[in-house]
Amino acid sequence: MRASTHKSLRDLRRQKAQVIAVAITIMLGVAMYIAAAGAFQNLTASYNQTYERLGFADLMAEGGDIDAVAQAALDAGAAQVETRVQTDQPMLIEGTKLLGRVVSVPAGTHPAINDVDVIEGDYIDADAADQVLAETHAAQTFELAPGDSLQVYALTGWETVTVQGVVDSAEYLWPARSRQEVASDPYSFAVIYAAPEAVSAWFGLEPNQVTVLMPSGSSNADRDVVEQAMRAAGATSVTPWEDQASNATLSEDLQGFDQMSVAFPFMFLSAAAIAAYVMLARRIVQERPIIGTLMAAGANRGAVLRHYLGQGVIIGALGSVVGVMLGAAMNSSLTTWYTTFVGIPDTVIRNYPWMIATGLAFGIAVGVLGALGPAITASRIAPAAAMRSAPQATKPGRWSAFVARLNWLSASGRMALRDVVRNPRRTLATMLGTILALVLVLASVGMMTSMMQAIAIQFQEVQTEDALVGAQTGAVTADQFASLDGVAAVEPIATGQVTVIHGDASYDTVLYGFEPDTQMHGFRSADGEDAALPAEGLLAGSALVDVLGVAVGDTVVVETDAGETEIALVGFLDEPLGTAVYAEISTAAAMLPDEGVDTFALQYHEGADRDSLRQEITQIEGVVLYQDARAIVGMIDDYLGLFWAFIGAMILLGGVLALAVMYVTMAVNVVERTGELATLRAAGAPVRKVAGAIATENLLATMLAIPLGLWLGALAAQRLLASFSSDLFTLELRWEWWTLPATALVVIAAALVSQWPTARAVKRVDVATVVRERAV
Numbered sequence: 001m002r003a004s005t006h007k008s009l010r011d012l013r014r015q016k017a018q019v020i021a022v023a024i025t026i027m028l029g030v031a032m033y034i035a036a037a038g039a040f041q042n043l044t045a046s047y048n049q050t051y052e053r054l055g056f057a058d059l060m061a062e063g064g065d066i067d068a069v070a071q072a073a074l075d076a077g078a079a080q081v082e083t084r085v086q087t088d089q090p091m092l093i094e095g096t097k098l099l100g101r102v103v104s105v106p107a108g109t110h111p112a113i114n115d116v117d118v119i120e121g122d123y124i125d126a127d128a129a130d131q132v133l134a135e136t137h138a139a140q141t142f143e144l145a146p147g148d149s150l151q152v153y154a155l156t157g158w159e160t161v162t163v164q165g166v167v168d169s170a171e172y173l174w175p176a177r178s179r180q181e182v183a184s185d186p187y188s189f190a191v192i193y194a195a196p197e198a199v200s201a202w203f204g205l206e207p208n209q210v211t212v213l214m215p216s217g218s219s220n221a222d223r224d225v226v227e228q229a230m231r232a233a234g235a236t237s238v239t240p241w242e243d244q245a246s247n248a249t250l251s252e253d254l255q256g257f258d259q260m261s262v263a264f265p266f267m268f269l270s271a272a273a274i275a276a277y278v279m280l281a282r283r284i285v286q287e288r289p290i291i292g293t294l295m296a297a298g299a300n301r302g303a304v305l306r307h308y309l310g311q312g313v314i315i316g317a318l319g320s321v322v323g324v325m326l327g328a329a330m331n332s333s334l335t336t337w338y339t340t341f342v343g344i345p346d347t348v349i350r351n352y353p354w355m356i357a358t359g360l361a362f363g364i365a366v367g368v369l370g371a372l373g374p375a376i377t378a379s380r381i382a383p384a385a386a387m388r389s390a391p392q393a394t395k396p397g398r399w400s401a402f403v404a405r406l407n408w409l410s411a412s413g414r415m416a417l418r419d420v421v422r423n424p425r426r427t428l429a430t431m432l433g434t435i436l437a438l439v440l441v442l443a444s445v446g447m448m449t450s451m452m453q454a455i456a457i458q459f460q461e462v463q464t465e466d467a468l469v470g471a472q473t474g475a476v477t478a479d480q481f482a483s484l485d486g487v488a489a490v491e492p493i494a495t496g497q498v499t500v501i502h503g504d505a506s507y508d509t510v511l512y513g514f515e516p517d518t519q520m521h522g523f524r525s526a527d528g529e530d531a532a533l534p535a536e537g538l539l540a541g542s543a544l545v546d547v548l549g550v551a552v553g554d555t556v557v558v559e560t561d562a563g564e565t566e567i568a569l570v571g572f573l574d575e576p577l578g579t580a581v582y583a584e585i586s587t588a589a590a591m592l593p594d595e596g597v598d599t600f601a602l603q604y605h606e607g608a609d610r611d612s613l614r615q616e617i618t619q620i621e622g623v624v625l626y627q628d629a630r631a632i633v634g635m636i637d638d639y640l641g642l643f644w645a646f647i648g649a650m651i652l653l654g655g656v657l658a659l660a661v662m663y664v665t666m667a668v669n670v671v672e673r674t675g676e677l678a679t680l681r682a683a684g685a686p687v688r689k690v691a692g693a694i695a696t697e698n699l700l701a702t703m704l705a706i707p708l709g710l711w712l713g714a715l716a717a718q719r720l721l722a723s724f725s726s727d728l729f730t731l732e733l734r735w736e737w738w739t740l741p742a743t744a745l746v747v748i749a750a751a752l753v754s755q756w757p758t759a760r761a762v763k764r765v766d767v768a769t770v771v772r773e774r775a776v
Contacts, residue, residue, distance in 0.1 A: 005310070007307070008307065008310050008311045008314060009314075011311065012311060012314060012315070015279065017663075018275075018279050018663070018664045019279070019315055019318075021275065021660040021663050021664045022272055022275045022276050022279060022315055022319070022370075022660070022664055023315055023318045023319035023322075024319065024656075024660055025268055025269075025271055025272035025275060025319070025660045026268075026269065026272040026315070026316060026318075026319025026320060026323060026363045026366055026367065027319040027320070027322045027323035027326065027363075028268050028323065028653055028656065029265045029266075029267075029268030029269035029271075029272060029319075029323065029362070029363070029366070030265070030269075030319065030320045030323030030324060030327060030359045030360075030362055030363045031322075031323040031324075031326040031327035031330060032261070032264055032265040032268060032327070032653075033261065033262075033265035033327065033355075033358075033359055033362065034323065034324055034326075034327025034328060034330070034331060034351075034355060034356065034359045035326075035327045035328075035330035035331045035334055036258075036260070036261030036264075036265070036334070037258075037261050037262070037355060038327065038328070038331035038335075038350075038351060038352065038355055039261075039331050039334040039335045039338065040254065040258045040261055041350070041352060041355070042331065042335040042347075042348050042349055042350060043254055043335060043338055043339070043344075044254070045348040045350070046335070046339055046344050046346050046347055046348045047173070047247075047250070047344065049346040049348055050168075050170055050173070050344060050345050050346045051170050051241070051247075053117075053345075053346065054114070054115040054116070054117060054168075054169070054170040055111070055112055055113045055114060055115050055170075055213060056113075056114060056170040056171070056241060056247075057113050057114050057211040057212055057213060057241060057244075058212055058213055058214040058223060058240070058241050059073070059078075059210075059211075059212040059214075059223065059226060059227060059230070059238055059239065059240055059241070060209060060210070060211050060212070060238070060239045060244065061073070061209065061210040061212070061230045061235040061237065061238045061239075062208060062209050062210075062235065062236060062237045063208075063234065063235050063236030063237055063499075063559075064233060064234025064235050064236060065233070065234050066083050066206070066207050066208060066209070066210055067083070068233045068234060069210050069230045069233045069234060069235045070082075070083055070210045071233070072229040072230050072232065072233035073210065073212050073226050073229060073230050075229065076225050076226040076228075076229035076230075077214075077215070077218070077222055077225060077226055078212045078213065078214060078215075078226050079213050079214055079215040079216075080112055080113060080212070080213040081113075081210055081211065081212050081213075082111055082112060082113045082114075082210070082211050083207035083209065083210055083211075084103060084104045084105070084111070084114075084196070084207055084209050084211065085102070085103070085104040085196060085199045085200070085203075085205050085206070085207055085208055085209070086101065086102070086103050086104075086208065086209045087101070087102050087199070087203055087205055087208070088100070088101050088102075088177075088497075089101075089102055089152055089153055089154075089202075089203065090152070090153035090470065090597070090624030090625050091150060091151065091152050091153065091190060091192075091625075092150065092151040092152075092153075092158060093138070093142045093144070093150040093151075093190060094142045094143070094144075094150075095615075095618070096142070096187050096614075096618060096626070097618040097623055097624055097625050097626050098187060098188045098189060098190060098625050098626065098627070099188065099189070099470060099624075099625040099627070100138075100152070100189065100190040100191065100192060101177070101189070101190070101191045101192070102152060102192055102193075102194055102199060102202075102203075103191065103192075103193050103194075104193070104194060104195065104196040104199045104207070105124065105133070105193045105194070105195070105196075106195070106196070107124045107125065107126050107127070107128060107195035107196075107197070108123075108124065108125060108126025108127075109126075110123065111211075112213070113211040113212070113213050114169070114170065114171055114211050115170075116133060116135075116167035116168065116169050116193060117167055117168040117169075117345055118133070118165045118166070118167050119136065119165075119166055119167065119168055119345075120139075120145065120146060120165060120166040121145075121146030121147075121163070121164055121165030121166055122146070122164055122165050123164070123165060124164055124165075124193070124194070124195055125164070128164070128195065128198075129195070129197065129198050129201070130159075130160070130161050130162055130198070131161065131162055131163075131164035131194070131195070132150075132161045132162070132163060132164065132192040132193060132194045133163070133164060133165050133166070133167045133192060133193040133194075134150075134163050134165075134166050134167070134190070134191075134192055135166075135167060135168075135169055135172050135175070135190070135191035135192065135193075136166055136167065136168050136169075136343060137172065137175040137186070137190075137191075137343070138175075138189075138190030138191055138192070139163075139166040141186045141187060141190070142187075142190070144163050144166065145163065145166070146163055146164060146165055146166065147162065147163065148162070148163045149161065149162050149163065150163065150192070152192075152202060153624055154201075154202035154203060155202065155203060155204055159202055161192075161194070161198075167193065168343070168345045169191070171244065171246055172191055172246050173246050173247075173250060173342060173343065173344055174246045174249045174250050174342065175189060175191070175246070176245035176246045176249050177189050177245070178245050178497065178508065178509075178510065179243070179245045179248060179249075179508065179509070179578075179579075180509050180510040180578040180579065180580050181245075181510065181578070182245060182249040182578075183577075183632050183636045184627065184631075184632055185627045185628040185629070185631035185632055186631065186634075187614075187626075187627075187628070187631065188625070188626065188627035188628070188631075210230070210235070212226060212230075214226065223240065227240070236499055236506075236559050237499050237506065237508055237559075239508065250342065252726055252729065259720060260650075260720060263443075263716070263719075263720060264440065264443075264444075264650055265362075267436060267439060267440045267443075267716075268440070268653070269362060269363075269366045270436060271433065271436040271437070271440075271660075272319070272366050272367075272370065273366045273367075273369045273370040274370070274429065274432050274433060274436065275370070275433065275660065275664040276312055276315055276316075276366070276367055276369075276370025276371060277369075277370040277371070277373055277374060277429070278429040278433075278664060279370075279664055280308060280311060280312065280370065280371050280374040280375070281373065281374040281377070281425070281429075284308065284374045284377060284378045287378075288381060291304060291378055291381050292381060292382075292383040293383075295381070295383040296383040301379040301380070302379070304375070304378050304379045305375045305376065305378070305379040306375075307375075307378075308371050308374055308375035308378050309368060309371050309372065309375045311371055312367035312368045312369075312370055312371025312372070312375070313364055313367055313368060313371075314367070315367045315370075315371075316363045316364040316365065316366050316367020316368060316370075317360075317363065317364055317367070319363050319366075319367070320359060320360045320361075320362065320363020320364055320366075321360070321363075323359060323363060324356050324359045324360055324363075327359060328351045328356070331349075331351060332349050332351075335347065335348075335349050336349065399418070399421045399422075400418045400421070400422065403417045403418045404418075410689075413693070413696060417697075417700070419693075419697045420697055420700050420701060420704075427701045427704075430698055430701035430702060430705070431701050431702070431704060431705035431708075432705070433664075434701070434702045434705035434706065434709055434747060434751070435705050435708055435709040435712060436709075437709070437747050437750065438705075438706065438709030438710060438712070438713045438743065438744075438747055439709060439712050439713045439716050440650065440653075440713075441651060441713070441743055441746060441747065442709070442710060442713025442714060442716070442717060442739075442740075442743050443650075443713055443716035443717045443720055444647050444650035444651045444717075445651060445717075445739055445743055446713065446714060446716075446717025446718075446721075446733055446735065446739070447647055447717050447720055447721055448644075448647045448651070449734060449735055449736050449739055450717065450721055450731055450732065450733050450734045450735075451731065453734040453736075454576035454577070454729075454731055454732075454734070455576070455577075455633060455636060457524075457576055458575065458576045458577045459629070459630065459632070459633060461522045461524065462521065462522050462523075462524065462575050462576075462577075463521065463629055464519065464520055464521060464522055464603065465520040465521070465601040465602060465603055465629050466602055466603050466604040466608075466610070466628070466629055466630060467601075467602045467604070467610075467613070467614075467617070467626060467627060467628050467629055468493075468495075468599060468600070468601055468602075468625075468626075468627045468629065469481065469599070469600045469602060469617055469623060469625070469626050469627075470597045470598070470599050470600075470623070470624050470625035470626075471597065471598050471600070471620075471622045471623045471624060472596060472597065472598070472622045472624060473594075473596050473597065473598050474598070475598075475621065475622025475623075476598070476600075476620060476621075476622045476623060478490040478491070478492060478600060480620065481600055481602055481617070484613065484616060484617070485608075486604050486605055486608030486609065486612075486613050487602055487603070487604060487605070487608075487613070488603045488604055488605045489519055489520075489602070489603040490600055490601070490602050490603075491514070491515055491518060491519065491520050491600065491601050492515070492585065492598065492599070492600055492601075493512060493513060493514055493515075493518075493520065493585060493599050493600065493601050494511075494512070494513030494585050494588040494589040494592055494599065495510060495511065495512050495513065495588075495592075495599055496510070496511055496560060496588075496592040496593070496595070497509075497510060497511075497560070498510070498511040498558050498559065498560050498581070498591070498592075499558075499559040499560075500540070500544070500548065500556050500557070500558055500559075500581060501556060501557040501558075501559060502548040502549065502550050502554065502556045502557070503548075503549070505547065505548045505549060506548075507544065507547050507548055507579070509541075509578075509579060509580055509581055510578075510580045510581070511558065511560075511580070511581050511582070511583065511588050511591065511592065512580055512581070512582050512583075512588065513582070513583050513584060513585035513586070513587065513588025513589055513592075514533060514582065514584070514585055514601075515584075515585055516532075516533055516535070516584055518533070519603065520601035520603065521582070521601075523539060523573055523582070524573060524574045524575065525571060525572070525573060525574065526542050526571075526572045526573065526574050527574075531571055531573065533582060533583070533584050534570045534571070534583075534584070535584060536567075536568070536570075536584075536587065537567060537568040537569065537570035537583070537587075538556070538558070538567055538568070538569050538570065538581050538582065538583050539569075539570065539571045539572070539573055539581065539582040539583070540569055540571075540572055540573065540579070540580075540581045540582070541572070541573055541575055541578060541579030541580055541581070541730070542572040542573060542574055542575075542579075542730060543579040543726070543730060544569075544572065544579055544581075545572060547579070550569055551569075552569060552570065552571060552572065553568065553569065553570075554568070554569050555567065555568050555569075556568075556569055558581070558591050560591060560592055560593055561593040562591065562592060562593035562594075565590070565591045567583075567587075567591075574730065575730065576729065576730055576731065577636075577729060577730075579730075597624060597625075602617075610628060610630070614626055614628060659750050659753060659754060663754045695752075698751060698754075699748070699751055699752070702747065702748060702751045703748070706744050706747065706748075709747070710740055710743070710744065713743070714733065717733055718733045721733055
């Protein structure tokens with residue numbers, strides 16, 4: 001082994017605690033990158049494999065002459081088209097009434113586009129008129145199995161059908177009714193598939209949807225040509241695959257996860273680079289005489305530079321190799337957990353060689369970058385200056401003179417105040433460690449509290465109803481619901497799917513109509529103030545500004561099955577979830593088709609038995625659907641499962657990072673000042689006072705960094721939240737009152753904990769050894 005390599009290993013062993021702390025930080029950063037980025041790639045591949053295997057449609061069109069739209073798609077270059085019926089109808093499943101969805105599929109043979117994967121039972125028989133397939137989420141919620149029966153509300157009343165099989169569908173990997181209803185009461189939405197002849201007999205409907213597959217290798221431009229052709233043929237709504245409700249919802253979650261999978265490892269690796277810099281820079285200060293001796297004996301500057309860079313490479317390689325192995329194992333577990341949790345039929349698990357190579361390179365690069373500055377400094381030391389055993393004393397500055405006059409402070413307190421300014425590099429290093437710890441912890445906590453408050457605002461200030469109930473027109477009155485024990489208020493509302501059009505842009509959403517003085521919905525304007533429903537015109541979610549390019553006062557077209565209506569936009573709303581449009585109930589009812597169902601919003605008394613009310617209301621003659629608004633919160637928590645898990649891990653690891661960086665910084669602080677500490681000990685200063693002075697200095701540097709760290713942490717949380725924001729979610733940074741003080745206290749506590757090994761190091765200072773070393 002070369003002498004320089006032997007010295008490097010020996011030096012690193014002498015500082016093994018600090019080396020291990022830096023290596024652990026690198027390991028965590030690399031492991032997080034490999035696990036998170038690898039899981040993102042695997043989940044994307046899993047989605048794509050399912051979509052390809054089941055022929056997920058590239059485009060889906062509705063409205064107009066369906067046959068003409070289908071032919072236009074083929075003429076414009078589509079590889080294959082199919083027509084089908086899709087309709088939302090009341091259902092009765094295991095005693096629960098809900099608004100479900102019926103989709104037609106060919107009897108006896110699978111569709112070529114938007115196929116279903118039978119996972120239990122059999123596909124619909126060719127000559128069956130009463131068989132259906134239950135989508136897996138509905139089957140799990142209602143515990144349906146082949147042979148069970150359910151009822152759909154047909155033209156002639158309730159029609160009993162038999163579940164022939166349970167299926168997975170690429171369209172409903174996440175059970176979203178629409179882009180505005182990505183989370184709902186699981187007992188309020190179910191998808192079933194039936195033969196076209198049965199659907200026509202039940203509801204009197206002809207095909208109303210076209211599904212399109214593009215040729216393999218076609219570009220977005222090719223797809224745009226087909227989309228424009230279908231619109232020109234009369235299609236009122238064309239949805240690309242990336243905007244399909246289920247896919248858009250999961251992609252939103254996945255893209256936000258992808259952003260975090262880069263941001264958080266970057267913070268860890270930055271902290272590791274700073275810790276490595278602090279450790280090696282302080283050692284070079286100690287080894288100035290040795291460096292000077294080597295250079296005077298003929299060692300060139302390049303050899304010195306390579307020597308200290310090599311130590312950075314060793315630390316980086318140690319952390320990155322372990323990190324890659326840990327990340328690869330985490331990648332597999334994380335992918336499997338997510339695909340099982342969501343219910344993705346295909347699970348693809350790979351450890352990509354380029355990602356492993358990148359992780360190794362990142363870890364080694366961090367070690368090199370941390371060592372680069374100190375190595376360059378070491379290579380530029382003049383031998384004569386370096387061989388002096390101690391630097392020449394300098395005249396105390398104004399700050400030192402001021403602190404010396406503070407006689408009311410103890411000697412250790414004055415020493416701590418003096419040293420904060422006396423060595424700016426050491427103070428800055430401590431502050432940087434504090435700032436990085438605050439950024440990581442606060443970014444995680446900020447995202448968590450913002451998401452929690454967004455959910456609270458949505459279901460406490462915006463959606464204030466407890467349940468939505470649908471009944472056959474004229475069959476049930478509001479007074480009947482109001483007379484039930486536990487019901488506090490009832491209001492009729494109007495609701496339906498609409499397409500909002502402005503110029504060449506369109507957006508599918510939900511229109512809600514409320515009474516002018518409604519208690520069932522709160523309206524928050526874009527500036528955070530309360531708003532009211534206009535007597536005429538629409539209110540819309542603020543995301544519509546970017547989606548349609550509209551402004552207050554613009555006229556838009558609202559299109560439904562009943563026709564088109566021109567109406568003015570009179571304001572935009574700040575709502576965390578979804579981008580819906582709102583009008584006064586009479587205005588909304590005039591735009592929506594008459595579907596034979598009256599809808600009511602209900603509020604319950606506090607403490608009401610919601611399960612009993614569900615059962616009692618759904619047993620009323622004429623009630624055809626029921627949706628518990630509060631059950632949506634549970635669905636949202638399920639949807640955010642990956643988010644909560646990641647954020648929880650980041651908060652935990654943020655504490656580990658804070659301890660590791662502060663431990664390295666403060667342990668090196670002691671090593672650097674060994675001579676000074678030995679002098680104080682030789683002069684009779686007790687260990688408690690010496691350790692107290694160093695601890696006070698470190699805590700002062702920590703507290704000086706807290707304001708900047710809190711600001712940068714809030715900025716990081718805001719940027720990360722922006723990666724989750726879209727027309728599905730509008731997230732703003734929101735804190736609980738205790739968030740910033742609590743985060744600061746956590747970091748101060750980490751600094752205090754890191755003083756324990758510092759105090760031990762002070763106690764172990766051997767005065768005789770230090771005197772001998774300084775005399776050499």
